[in-house]
Amino acid sequence: MNSPPVYLDYAATTPVDPAVAAVMSGCLTASGTFGNAASIHPYGAAAAACIAAARQQVAALIGATADEIVFTSGATESNNLAILGCARANADRGRHLVSVRTEHKSVLDAARRLEREGFTVTWLTPGASGVVEPAAVAAALRPDTVLASVMCANNETGVLQDLAAIAAVCRERRVAFHSDAAQAAGKVPLDVHALGLDFLSFTAHKLCGPKGVGALYVRRGTRALLQPLTFGGGQERALRPGTLPTHQLAGFGAACEIALHELAPEAARLTRLRERLWARLAALGGTHLNGAGAPRVPGILNVSFEGVEGESLVAGLPGLALSTGAACNSDSSEPSYVLRALGRNRQLAESSLRFSFGRFTREADIDFAISAVGHQVARLRGFSPGAPRGPEGDLPDAWARETAGGAARIVNGEGGGQGQDSWVRFELLVAGDIVKDARFKAFGCPHTMDTAAWVCGRLNGRARAALICDTPQDWAQARDVPIEKLGRLFAIEDALRACLAQWA
Numbered sequence: 325m326n327s328p329p330v331y332l333d334y335a336a337t338t339p340v341d342p343a344v345a346a347v348m349s350g351c352l353t354a355s356g357t358f359g360n361a362a363s364i365h366p367y368g369a370a371a372a373a374c375i376a377a378a379r380q381q382v383a384a385l386i387g388a389t390a391d392e393i394v395f396t397s398g399a400t401e402s403n404n405l406a407i408l409g410c411a412r413a414n415a416d417r418g419r420h421l422v423s424v425r426t427e428h429k430s431v432l433d434a435a436r437r438l439e440r441e442g443f444t445v446t447w448l449t450p451g452a453s454g455v456v457e458p459a460a461v462a463a464a465l466r467p468d469t470v471l472a473s474v475m476c477a478n479n480e481t482g483v484l485q486d487l488a489a490i491a492a493v494c495r496e497r498r499v500a501f502h503s504d505a506a507q508a509a510g511k512v513p514l515d516v517h518a519l520g521l522d523f524l525s526f527t528a529h530k531l532c533g534p535k536g537v538g539a540l541y542v543r544r545g546t547r548a549l550l551q552p553l554t555f556g557g558g559q560e561r562a563l564r565p566g567t568l569p570t571h572q573l574a575g576f577g578a579a580c581e582i583a584l585h586e587l588a589p590e591a592a593r594l595t596r597l598r599e600r601l602w603a604r605l606a607a608l609g610g611t612h613l614n615g616a617g618a619p620r621v622p623g624i625l626n627v628s629f630e631g632v633e634g635e636s637l638v639a640g641l642p643g644l645a646l647s648t649g650a651a652c653n654s655d656s657s658e659p660s661y662v663l664r665a666l667g668r669n670r671q672l673a674e675s676s677l678r679f680s681f682g683r684f685t686r687e688a689d690i691d692f693a694i695s696a697v698g699h700q701v702a703r704l705r706g707f708s709p710g711a712p713r714g715p716e717g718d719l720p721d722a723w724a725r726e727t728a729g730g731a732a733r734i735v736n737g738e739g740g741g742q743g744q745d746s747w748v749r750f751e752l753l754v755a756g757d758i759v760k761d762a763r764f765k766a767f768g769c770p771h772t773m774d775t776a777a778w779v780c781g782r783l784n785g786r787a788r789a790a791l792i793c794d795t796p797q798d799w800a801q802a803r804d805v806p807i808e809k810l811g812r813l814f815a816i817e818d819a820l821r822a823c824l825a826q827w828a
Protein backbone atom coordinates (compact mmCIF):
# COMPACT_ATOMS: atom_id res chain seq x y z
CA MET A 325 0.00 0.00 0.00
CA ASN A 326 2.73 2.43 0.95
CA SER A 327 4.60 2.38 -2.35
CA PRO A 328 6.99 5.28 -2.85
CA PRO A 329 5.63 8.27 -4.79
CA VAL A 330 5.91 8.36 -8.57
CA TYR A 331 9.03 10.34 -9.42
CA LEU A 332 8.17 13.29 -11.65
CA ASP A 333 11.03 15.59 -10.71
CA TYR A 334 13.63 14.85 -13.40
CA ALA A 335 14.33 18.58 -13.73
CA ALA A 336 15.60 18.53 -10.14
CA THR A 337 17.75 15.47 -10.66
CA THR A 338 17.61 12.09 -12.37
CA PRO A 339 18.42 8.57 -11.27
CA VAL A 340 21.75 7.30 -12.59
CA ASP A 341 21.36 4.88 -15.49
CA PRO A 342 22.49 1.41 -14.33
CA ALA A 343 24.92 1.23 -17.26
CA VAL A 344 26.48 4.48 -16.04
CA ALA A 345 26.72 3.20 -12.47
CA ALA A 346 28.54 0.10 -13.76
CA VAL A 347 31.10 2.23 -15.58
CA MET A 348 31.63 4.34 -12.47
CA SER A 349 32.20 1.42 -10.18
CA GLY A 350 34.96 0.25 -12.54
CA CYS A 351 36.98 3.33 -11.56
CA LEU A 352 37.08 2.99 -7.79
CA THR A 353 38.71 -0.10 -6.33
CA ALA A 354 42.19 -1.62 -6.56
CA SER A 355 41.21 -3.74 -9.55
CA GLY A 356 39.71 -0.73 -11.33
CA THR A 357 40.93 2.50 -12.90
CA PHE A 358 41.57 4.27 -9.61
CA GLY A 359 44.84 6.03 -10.40
CA ASN A 360 45.59 9.74 -10.50
CA ALA A 361 45.57 10.86 -14.12
CA ALA A 362 48.53 13.14 -13.38
CA SER A 363 50.79 10.24 -12.32
CA ILE A 364 53.46 8.97 -14.69
CA HIS A 365 53.04 5.23 -13.98
CA PRO A 366 50.58 2.86 -15.68
CA TYR A 367 47.87 3.51 -13.07
CA GLY A 368 47.98 7.17 -13.96
CA ALA A 369 48.08 6.44 -17.66
CA ALA A 370 45.01 4.20 -17.39
CA ALA A 371 43.08 6.93 -15.58
CA ALA A 372 44.23 9.52 -18.12
CA ALA A 373 43.07 7.32 -20.98
CA CYS A 374 39.71 6.76 -19.30
CA ILE A 375 39.28 10.51 -18.78
CA ALA A 376 40.32 11.27 -22.36
CA ALA A 377 37.62 8.91 -23.60
CA ALA A 378 35.05 10.51 -21.30
CA ARG A 379 36.04 13.97 -22.53
CA GLN A 380 35.36 12.83 -26.09
CA GLN A 381 31.93 11.49 -25.13
CA VAL A 382 31.03 14.69 -23.28
CA ALA A 383 32.23 16.90 -26.12
CA ALA A 384 30.30 14.85 -28.70
CA LEU A 385 27.00 15.51 -26.94
CA ILE A 386 27.22 19.23 -27.72
CA GLY A 387 29.22 19.12 -30.95
CA ALA A 388 32.43 20.38 -29.33
CA THR A 389 35.96 19.05 -29.54
CA ALA A 390 37.52 17.40 -26.50
CA ASP A 391 39.98 20.25 -25.88
CA GLU A 392 37.03 22.65 -25.46
CA ILE A 393 35.67 20.81 -22.40
CA VAL A 394 36.53 21.99 -18.88
CA PHE A 395 35.29 19.57 -16.25
CA THR A 396 33.69 21.09 -13.16
CA SER A 397 31.56 19.93 -10.24
CA GLY A 398 28.30 20.74 -12.05
CA ALA A 399 26.35 23.46 -13.81
CA THR A 400 26.42 25.74 -10.77
CA GLU A 401 30.20 25.85 -10.86
CA SER A 402 30.26 26.09 -14.67
CA ASN A 403 27.92 29.09 -14.53
CA ASN A 404 30.03 30.74 -11.85
CA LEU A 405 33.25 30.11 -13.76
CA ALA A 406 31.83 31.51 -17.00
CA ILE A 407 30.18 34.57 -15.45
CA LEU A 408 32.61 35.56 -12.71
CA GLY A 409 35.62 34.36 -14.72
CA CYS A 410 34.70 36.25 -17.86
CA ALA A 411 33.57 39.45 -16.15
CA ARG A 412 36.61 39.71 -13.90
CA ALA A 413 39.07 38.85 -16.67
CA ASN A 414 37.64 41.59 -18.88
CA ALA A 415 36.91 44.26 -16.29
CA ASP A 416 39.41 46.61 -17.91
CA ARG A 417 37.37 46.50 -21.15
CA GLY A 418 33.99 47.05 -19.52
CA ARG A 419 31.86 46.31 -16.51
CA HIS A 420 28.47 45.58 -18.00
CA LEU A 421 26.60 42.27 -18.42
CA VAL A 422 23.26 41.25 -19.88
CA SER A 423 21.17 38.43 -18.46
CA VAL A 424 17.55 37.43 -17.82
CA ARG A 425 15.31 37.45 -14.74
CA THR A 426 14.25 33.85 -15.27
CA GLU A 427 17.76 32.37 -15.13
CA HIS A 428 18.72 29.65 -12.65
CA LYS A 429 19.80 30.88 -9.21
CA SER A 430 23.42 30.00 -9.99
CA VAL A 431 23.42 32.58 -12.79
CA LEU A 432 21.36 35.17 -10.90
CA ASP A 433 23.52 34.97 -7.80
CA ALA A 434 26.83 35.01 -9.69
CA ALA A 435 25.71 38.11 -11.60
CA ARG A 436 24.43 39.73 -8.40
CA ARG A 437 27.84 39.10 -6.85
CA LEU A 438 29.35 41.04 -9.75
CA GLU A 439 26.92 43.88 -9.13
CA ARG A 440 28.43 44.14 -5.66
CA GLU A 441 31.88 44.26 -7.27
CA GLY A 442 30.89 47.33 -9.28
CA PHE A 443 29.55 45.69 -12.43
CA THR A 444 26.17 46.64 -13.88
CA VAL A 445 23.76 43.98 -15.09
CA THR A 446 20.88 44.64 -17.45
CA TRP A 447 18.15 42.18 -16.47
CA LEU A 448 15.87 41.30 -19.34
CA THR A 449 12.27 40.19 -18.76
CA PRO A 450 11.04 37.55 -21.21
CA GLY A 451 7.70 37.79 -22.96
CA ALA A 452 4.61 36.09 -21.54
CA SER A 453 5.55 32.80 -23.18
CA GLY A 454 9.00 32.91 -21.58
CA VAL A 455 10.94 33.68 -24.75
CA VAL A 456 13.63 36.36 -24.77
CA GLU A 457 13.60 38.27 -28.04
CA PRO A 458 17.06 38.42 -29.65
CA ALA A 459 16.25 42.05 -30.46
CA ALA A 460 15.86 42.72 -26.73
CA VAL A 461 19.33 41.31 -26.14
CA ALA A 462 20.69 43.44 -28.98
CA ALA A 463 19.07 46.54 -27.50
CA ALA A 464 20.62 45.83 -24.10
CA LEU A 465 24.21 45.48 -25.35
CA ARG A 466 26.45 48.47 -24.70
CA PRO A 467 30.00 49.34 -25.73
CA ASP A 468 31.17 48.25 -22.28
CA THR A 469 29.27 44.93 -22.26
CA VAL A 470 31.64 42.02 -21.68
CA LEU A 471 29.22 39.09 -21.41
CA ALA A 472 25.65 38.07 -22.14
CA SER A 473 24.23 35.01 -20.40
CA VAL A 474 20.92 33.52 -21.54
CA MET A 475 19.89 30.01 -20.54
CA CYS A 476 19.07 27.41 -23.15
CA ALA A 477 16.07 25.73 -21.47
CA ASN A 478 14.37 27.05 -18.38
CA ASN A 479 14.33 24.66 -15.43
CA GLU A 480 10.77 25.52 -14.37
CA THR A 481 8.96 25.82 -17.68
CA GLY A 482 11.27 24.02 -20.11
CA VAL A 483 11.05 27.01 -22.48
CA LEU A 484 13.87 27.04 -25.04
CA GLN A 485 15.58 30.20 -26.22
CA ASP A 486 16.74 30.94 -29.73
CA LEU A 487 20.44 30.62 -28.92
CA ALA A 488 21.61 30.88 -32.53
CA ALA A 489 19.93 34.26 -32.98
CA ILE A 490 21.16 35.60 -29.64
CA ALA A 491 24.68 34.33 -30.30
CA ALA A 492 24.68 36.05 -33.68
CA VAL A 493 23.69 39.33 -32.06
CA CYS A 494 26.50 39.00 -29.51
CA ARG A 495 29.09 37.98 -32.06
CA GLU A 496 28.30 40.98 -34.22
CA ARG A 497 28.85 43.25 -31.23
CA ARG A 498 31.93 41.31 -30.07
CA VAL A 499 30.34 40.36 -26.75
CA ALA A 500 31.08 36.94 -25.27
CA PHE A 501 27.99 34.75 -25.00
CA HIS A 502 27.33 32.11 -22.33
CA SER A 503 24.37 29.77 -21.99
CA ASP A 504 23.27 27.53 -19.13
CA ALA A 505 22.19 24.34 -20.89
CA ALA A 506 21.70 22.15 -17.80
CA GLN A 507 18.12 21.36 -18.83
CA ALA A 508 18.79 21.14 -22.55
CA ALA A 509 21.92 19.02 -22.93
CA GLY A 510 20.95 15.48 -23.84
CA LYS A 511 17.30 16.53 -24.34
CA VAL A 512 17.46 18.59 -27.52
CA PRO A 513 20.16 18.55 -30.21
CA LEU A 514 22.94 21.02 -29.42
CA ASP A 515 25.81 21.96 -31.70
CA VAL A 516 27.86 24.67 -30.05
CA HIS A 517 29.86 25.44 -33.18
CA ALA A 518 26.79 25.84 -35.38
CA LEU A 519 25.08 27.89 -32.65
CA GLY A 520 28.12 30.15 -32.28
CA LEU A 521 28.37 29.98 -28.49
CA ASP A 522 31.45 30.94 -26.51
CA PHE A 523 30.61 29.20 -23.23
CA LEU A 524 28.04 26.55 -22.37
CA SER A 525 27.31 24.96 -18.97
CA PHE A 526 25.85 21.52 -18.42
CA THR A 527 25.75 18.85 -15.76
CA ALA A 528 25.68 15.06 -15.52
CA HIS A 529 22.89 14.59 -13.00
CA LYS A 530 20.19 16.05 -15.22
CA LEU A 531 20.89 13.41 -17.87
CA CYS A 532 20.98 10.19 -15.85
CA GLY A 533 24.60 10.65 -14.79
CA PRO A 534 26.00 11.20 -11.30
CA LYS A 535 25.68 14.33 -9.19
CA GLY A 536 28.77 16.44 -8.58
CA VAL A 537 30.19 16.59 -12.08
CA GLY A 538 29.57 18.88 -15.01
CA ALA A 539 31.34 20.78 -17.72
CA LEU A 540 31.92 24.20 -19.15
CA TYR A 541 32.42 24.33 -22.90
CA VAL A 542 35.04 26.98 -23.64
CA ARG A 543 35.21 27.71 -27.36
CA ARG A 544 38.67 27.33 -28.82
CA GLY A 545 40.34 30.73 -28.75
CA THR A 546 38.32 32.08 -25.85
CA ARG A 547 40.36 30.62 -22.98
CA ALA A 548 41.99 34.03 -22.49
CA LEU A 549 38.56 35.55 -21.83
CA LEU A 550 38.32 33.59 -18.58
CA GLN A 551 40.13 33.66 -15.29
CA PRO A 552 39.88 30.78 -12.83
CA LEU A 553 38.02 30.86 -9.52
CA THR A 554 40.38 28.40 -7.85
CA PHE A 555 44.13 27.81 -8.02
CA GLY A 556 46.20 24.66 -7.78
CA GLY A 557 47.60 21.95 -9.98
CA GLY A 558 46.95 23.36 -13.43
CA GLN A 559 44.44 20.75 -14.54
CA GLU A 560 41.70 21.67 -17.00
CA ARG A 561 43.90 24.31 -18.62
CA ALA A 562 44.38 25.86 -15.16
CA LEU A 563 40.74 26.93 -15.23
CA ARG A 564 39.69 24.25 -12.78
CA PRO A 565 42.64 22.69 -10.99
CA GLY A 566 42.41 19.65 -8.77
CA THR A 567 42.77 15.87 -9.14
CA LEU A 568 40.29 14.72 -11.76
CA PRO A 569 37.58 12.38 -10.37
CA THR A 570 37.91 9.48 -12.79
CA HIS A 571 34.71 7.71 -11.73
CA GLN A 572 32.63 10.88 -12.02
CA LEU A 573 34.03 11.74 -15.42
CA ALA A 574 33.69 8.21 -16.75
CA GLY A 575 30.07 8.22 -15.56
CA PHE A 576 29.44 11.63 -17.10
CA GLY A 577 30.94 10.40 -20.38
CA ALA A 578 28.84 7.24 -20.43
CA ALA A 579 25.71 9.24 -19.57
CA CYS A 580 26.38 11.66 -22.44
CA GLU A 581 26.94 8.82 -24.89
CA ILE A 582 23.66 7.14 -23.93
CA ALA A 583 21.77 10.45 -23.99
CA LEU A 584 23.09 11.24 -27.47
CA HIS A 585 22.26 7.78 -28.75
CA GLU A 586 18.69 7.90 -27.39
CA LEU A 587 18.03 11.59 -27.92
CA ALA A 588 15.70 11.38 -30.91
CA PRO A 589 13.51 8.45 -29.83
CA GLU A 590 13.38 9.69 -26.24
CA ALA A 591 12.39 13.19 -27.35
CA ALA A 592 9.54 11.71 -29.37
CA ARG A 593 8.40 9.44 -26.53
CA LEU A 594 8.57 12.16 -23.86
CA THR A 595 6.80 14.66 -26.09
CA ARG A 596 3.94 12.15 -26.46
CA LEU A 597 3.78 11.74 -22.68
CA ARG A 598 3.86 15.51 -22.18
CA GLU A 599 1.07 16.07 -24.69
CA ARG A 600 -1.03 13.33 -23.12
CA LEU A 601 -0.57 14.89 -19.69
CA TRP A 602 -1.42 18.37 -20.89
CA ALA A 603 -4.49 17.27 -22.85
CA ARG A 604 -5.96 15.60 -19.78
CA LEU A 605 -5.09 18.46 -17.40
CA ALA A 606 -6.44 21.05 -19.84
CA ALA A 607 -9.71 19.13 -19.83
CA LEU A 608 -10.10 19.90 -16.11
CA GLY A 609 -10.70 23.54 -17.04
CA GLY A 610 -9.15 26.54 -15.33
CA THR A 611 -5.65 25.29 -16.17
CA HIS A 612 -2.87 27.36 -17.66
CA LEU A 613 0.15 25.96 -19.47
CA ASN A 614 3.19 27.97 -18.47
CA GLY A 615 5.36 28.55 -21.53
CA ALA A 616 2.47 27.97 -23.92
CA GLY A 617 3.34 28.91 -27.45
CA ALA A 618 7.08 28.67 -26.91
CA PRO A 619 9.33 25.80 -27.98
CA ARG A 620 9.98 23.64 -24.93
CA VAL A 621 12.06 20.61 -23.93
CA PRO A 622 10.08 17.37 -24.14
CA GLY A 623 10.28 16.32 -20.49
CA ILE A 624 8.87 19.34 -18.60
CA LEU A 625 5.25 20.44 -18.26
CA ASN A 626 4.40 23.35 -15.98
CA VAL A 627 0.73 24.00 -15.28
CA SER A 628 -1.11 26.51 -13.03
CA PHE A 629 -4.55 25.75 -11.64
CA GLU A 630 -7.22 28.37 -11.00
CA GLY A 631 -9.15 28.26 -7.77
CA VAL A 632 -6.81 26.08 -5.77
CA GLU A 633 -4.11 27.09 -3.36
CA GLY A 634 -0.59 25.81 -4.01
CA GLU A 635 0.26 24.33 -0.62
CA SER A 636 -3.07 22.50 -0.40
CA LEU A 637 -2.60 21.18 -3.91
CA VAL A 638 0.82 19.72 -3.17
CA ALA A 639 -0.15 18.48 0.29
CA GLY A 640 -2.92 16.49 -1.36
CA LEU A 641 -0.60 14.73 -3.80
CA PRO A 642 1.50 12.45 -1.58
CA GLY A 643 1.67 9.88 -4.38
CA LEU A 644 3.64 12.24 -6.62
CA ALA A 645 7.17 13.55 -6.18
CA LEU A 646 7.20 16.83 -8.08
CA SER A 647 7.91 20.53 -7.67
CA THR A 648 5.60 23.46 -7.22
CA GLY A 649 5.79 27.21 -7.61
CA ALA A 650 4.26 27.60 -4.17
CA ALA A 651 6.35 29.52 -1.68
CA CYS A 652 6.32 26.57 0.72
CA ASN A 653 8.65 24.86 -1.73
CA SER A 654 11.43 27.38 -1.35
CA ASP A 655 13.19 29.37 1.31
CA SER A 656 11.52 32.61 0.26
CA SER A 657 7.98 33.72 0.94
CA GLU A 658 7.49 34.61 -2.71
CA PRO A 659 6.10 32.15 -5.22
CA SER A 660 8.14 31.18 -8.29
CA TYR A 661 10.06 34.21 -9.57
CA VAL A 662 10.14 32.55 -12.99
CA LEU A 663 6.35 32.40 -13.34
CA ARG A 664 5.97 35.88 -11.84
CA ALA A 665 8.39 37.20 -14.48
CA LEU A 666 6.12 35.69 -17.16
CA GLY A 667 3.30 37.78 -15.74
CA ARG A 668 1.42 35.10 -13.82
CA ASN A 669 -0.40 36.49 -10.79
CA ARG A 670 0.46 35.34 -7.31
CA GLN A 671 -2.30 32.75 -7.09
CA LEU A 672 -1.42 31.11 -10.41
CA ALA A 673 2.30 31.18 -9.64
CA GLU A 674 1.55 29.54 -6.28
CA SER A 675 -0.73 26.89 -7.68
CA SER A 676 1.67 25.65 -10.34
CA LEU A 677 2.97 22.13 -10.65
CA ARG A 678 6.11 21.24 -12.55
CA PHE A 679 5.89 17.73 -13.94
CA SER A 680 9.30 16.62 -15.21
CA PHE A 681 10.01 13.16 -16.46
CA GLY A 682 12.57 11.18 -18.38
CA ARG A 683 14.17 7.88 -19.21
CA PHE A 684 12.49 5.71 -16.59
CA THR A 685 9.05 7.34 -16.72
CA ARG A 686 6.31 5.17 -18.20
CA GLU A 687 2.87 6.03 -19.53
CA ALA A 688 1.33 4.44 -16.43
CA ASP A 689 3.20 7.00 -14.28
CA ILE A 690 1.73 9.85 -16.30
CA ASP A 691 -1.74 8.34 -16.10
CA PHE A 692 -1.39 7.99 -12.35
CA ALA A 693 -0.43 11.68 -12.13
CA ILE A 694 -3.38 12.67 -14.30
CA SER A 695 -5.82 10.90 -12.04
CA ALA A 696 -4.23 12.07 -8.78
CA VAL A 697 -4.12 15.71 -9.85
CA GLY A 698 -7.60 15.63 -11.35
CA HIS A 699 -9.00 14.23 -8.13
CA GLN A 700 -7.20 16.71 -5.90
CA VAL A 701 -8.05 19.76 -8.01
CA ALA A 702 -11.72 18.77 -8.07
CA ARG A 703 -11.68 18.20 -4.32
CA LEU A 704 -10.11 21.60 -3.57
CA ARG A 705 -12.35 23.47 -5.96
CA GLY A 706 -15.47 22.04 -4.44
CA PHE A 707 -14.14 21.56 -0.96
CA SER A 708 -16.49 20.57 1.87
CA PRO A 709 -18.25 17.47 3.15
CA GLY A 710 -21.03 18.82 0.92
CA ALA A 711 -19.84 21.87 -0.86
CA PRO A 712 -22.11 24.90 -0.78
CA ARG A 713 -23.95 25.60 -3.96
CA GLY A 714 -21.94 27.54 -6.42
CA PRO A 715 -23.98 28.90 -9.29
CA GLU A 716 -23.82 25.35 -10.64
CA GLY A 717 -24.07 23.40 -7.38
CA ASP A 718 -27.09 21.42 -6.27
CA LEU A 719 -28.90 21.79 -3.00
CA PRO A 720 -28.89 18.52 -1.05
CA ASP A 721 -32.31 16.86 -1.04
CA ALA A 722 -32.74 17.21 2.71
CA TRP A 723 -32.05 20.93 2.55
CA ALA A 724 -34.44 21.34 -0.35
CA ARG A 725 -37.20 19.48 1.51
CA GLU A 726 -36.83 21.45 4.72
CA THR A 727 -36.68 24.83 3.07
CA ALA A 728 -39.58 24.04 0.75
CA GLY A 729 -41.72 23.15 3.75
CA GLY A 730 -40.83 26.43 5.38
CA ALA A 731 -39.42 24.64 8.43
CA ALA A 732 -35.95 25.97 7.78
CA ARG A 733 -34.03 28.47 5.73
CA ILE A 734 -30.50 28.94 4.48
CA VAL A 735 -28.09 31.65 5.55
CA ASN A 736 -24.63 32.09 4.16
CA GLY A 737 -21.58 34.25 4.53
CA GLU A 738 -18.09 34.68 3.16
CA GLY A 739 -14.79 35.80 4.61
CA GLY A 740 -11.41 36.61 3.06
CA GLY A 741 -11.04 37.30 -0.60
CA GLN A 742 -10.46 35.06 -3.55
CA GLY A 743 -7.40 37.07 -4.53
CA GLN A 744 -6.01 36.69 -1.01
CA ASP A 745 -4.37 33.85 0.83
CA SER A 746 -7.66 32.41 2.01
CA TRP A 747 -11.35 32.59 1.34
CA VAL A 748 -14.14 30.75 3.15
CA ARG A 749 -17.89 30.51 2.59
CA PHE A 750 -20.30 28.85 5.00
CA GLU A 751 -23.84 27.86 4.21
CA LEU A 752 -26.07 27.03 7.16
CA LEU A 753 -29.46 25.35 7.22
CA VAL A 754 -31.16 27.03 10.19
CA ALA A 755 -34.49 26.37 11.86
CA GLY A 756 -35.52 29.13 14.24
CA ASP A 757 -32.56 29.66 16.51
CA ILE A 758 -30.68 26.42 15.73
CA VAL A 759 -28.20 25.28 13.09
CA LYS A 760 -29.55 22.08 11.53
CA ASP A 761 -26.75 21.49 9.03
CA ALA A 762 -23.68 23.29 7.69
CA ARG A 763 -21.52 23.19 4.59
CA PHE A 764 -18.57 25.20 3.47
CA LYS A 765 -16.31 25.96 0.57
CA ALA A 766 -12.79 27.30 0.98
CA PHE A 767 -9.62 28.31 -0.78
CA GLY A 768 -6.40 28.34 1.17
CA CYS A 769 -3.45 26.55 2.66
CA PRO A 770 -3.86 23.09 4.22
CA HIS A 771 -4.37 24.72 7.66
CA THR A 772 -7.18 26.90 6.36
CA MET A 773 -8.87 23.94 4.70
CA ASP A 774 -8.51 21.71 7.73
CA THR A 775 -9.72 24.31 10.22
CA ALA A 776 -12.67 25.33 8.07
CA ALA A 777 -13.72 21.67 7.80
CA TRP A 778 -13.31 21.18 11.53
CA VAL A 779 -15.23 24.33 12.47
CA CYS A 780 -17.97 23.44 10.00
CA GLY A 781 -18.30 19.97 11.50
CA ARG A 782 -18.98 21.47 14.93
CA LEU A 783 -21.74 23.89 13.89
CA ASN A 784 -24.66 21.43 13.86
CA GLY A 785 -27.02 22.01 16.77
CA ARG A 786 -25.52 25.36 17.73
CA ALA A 787 -27.81 28.12 18.85
CA ARG A 788 -27.50 31.45 17.10
CA ALA A 789 -25.97 33.11 20.15
CA ALA A 790 -23.29 30.42 20.32
CA LEU A 791 -22.43 30.29 16.64
CA ILE A 792 -19.02 31.87 17.26
CA CYS A 793 -18.32 30.58 20.75
CA ASP A 794 -14.57 30.31 20.35
CA THR A 795 -11.81 32.35 18.69
CA PRO A 796 -9.33 31.79 15.86
CA GLN A 797 -6.68 31.42 18.58
CA ASP A 798 -8.67 28.53 20.08
CA TRP A 799 -9.03 26.91 16.65
CA ALA A 800 -5.32 27.31 15.96
CA GLN A 801 -4.54 25.59 19.22
CA ALA A 802 -7.00 22.78 18.60
CA ARG A 803 -5.80 22.15 15.06
CA ASP A 804 -2.04 22.77 15.56
CA VAL A 805 -1.94 25.75 13.22
CA PRO A 806 1.42 27.54 13.38
CA ILE A 807 1.22 31.06 14.73
CA GLU A 808 2.31 32.65 11.43
CA LYS A 809 -0.72 31.12 9.71
CA LEU A 810 -3.18 32.42 12.31
CA GLY A 811 -4.14 35.37 10.12
CA ARG A 812 -5.62 33.01 7.54
CA LEU A 813 -8.14 31.72 10.07
CA PHE A 814 -9.71 35.16 10.37
CA ALA A 815 -11.42 34.44 7.05
CA ILE A 816 -13.27 31.63 8.80
CA GLU A 817 -14.40 33.90 11.60
CA ASP A 818 -15.45 36.59 9.14
CA ALA A 819 -17.52 34.05 7.19
CA LEU A 820 -19.34 33.04 10.38
CA ARG A 821 -19.98 36.68 11.28
CA ALA A 822 -21.43 37.25 7.84
CA CYS A 823 -23.75 34.28 8.42
CA LEU A 824 -24.86 35.78 11.73
CA ALA A 825 -25.63 39.07 10.06
CA GLN A 826 -28.01 37.29 7.68
CA TRP A 827 -29.49 35.21 10.45
CA ALA A 828 -31.21 38.10 12.15
Ligand SMILES: *Cc1c(COP(=O)(O)O)cnc(C)c1O
Pocket residue numbers: 335336397398399400401428430475477478479504505506507527528529530536537538
Ligand atom coordinates in the same frame (compact mmCIF):
# COMPACT_ATOMS: atom_id res chain seq x y z
C1 LIG B 1 20.15 21.91 -12.18
C2 LIG B 1 20.48 23.19 -12.82
C3 LIG B 1 21.64 23.89 -12.50
C4 LIG B 1 22.57 23.45 -11.42
O1 LIG B 1 23.28 22.31 -11.77
P1 LIG B 1 24.15 21.55 -10.66
O2 LIG B 1 24.90 20.54 -11.45
O3 LIG B 1 23.17 20.95 -9.73
O4 LIG B 1 25.02 22.54 -10.01
C5 LIG B 1 21.91 25.05 -13.18
N1 LIG B 1 21.08 25.51 -14.11
C6 LIG B 1 19.94 24.88 -14.45
C7 LIG B 1 19.07 25.43 -15.52
C8 LIG B 1 19.61 23.70 -13.81
O5 LIG B 1 18.48 23.09 -14.13
